[in-house]
Amino acid sequence: MRQLFLTRLLSVAPILFAVSLFTFLLTRMTSTDPVVQILGPGASNEDIAEYGRKLGLDLPLVQQFFNWVWNALRGDLGVSLYTALPVWPTLADGVSITLTLALSGMLLALVMGIPLGIWGAVRHGSWADRVLSTVVSLGLAVPSIWLALLLSLAFAVKLQWFQVVGYTPFSQDPLEWARGLILPAFALSVHTASVIARQVRSAMIDVLRSQYVHALRARGLSQRLIISRYAIRNAMVPVLSVMAIQMSVLVGASIAVERIFAIPAMGTLLIDSVVRGDFPVLQGAVVVIATIVLVVNLVTDIGYGLINPKVRAH
16 A cells, blocks of 8 residues: 555656646747736837846746746745735635635535436336436536536526625635535536446446345345445445546636636636736646646545555555
């Protein structure tokens, strides 16, 4: 188990380096000049050059990149070109909101997807299973952004059960904070719940057809005991990989859903930094998101090793 953890942990560093380099090159290849954006189109060439030297943008690209990497390793992601504030404190609040939204969506997806998948597997081939398959197919076909717009229109604008836009911090009002997460979290969870339900159903059907389950039935164990004690645990092994992928998808999708509900999180920071050419904020945001995805995959690998002993030796 220790070898599995160390192997996965050591693979994180080169991936983060590659993501940082790729993001750095992409930001420099854009036509947006942050100095012109800050000073305005009427600024003289001398003023633009002087301000560029002040920001360190006149240095060679290789030196700029490795200076940024060295500072990032010490926890310094730079300073915003527009607000002159450190990048990490700027990202911290947005990251916490985005993670809260993504985790809420995953929690709802698990609450809906796992029971539905088990229910469909136990009733495999029945009319209930066919209904479930139809519902899952619909859930897979519905885009989260489109669903978020419909939910906002129906429950926030028409019925006025929730606020249309905005975000209430937990420290200010926990109840309003929870109410503000319901619509965006549900919009994110539907597709993920459908994926999990389909995977759980498929895995459970395979497990219930296995030889050891037949042996347990022959020994007189009830169907409920077989499912709760043996089948669910074995069926969850392949589901963990799907959960890790879907968690990464939720982090990305939440960035778009945040814009619909005007939630001030990573989506707003990323879009504003792209429009303004705020390279430090953009680079820091991408690296933070990549780190979150890698941590999710690392935790999933560890959980996979705990459930499946065969993986621990690799």
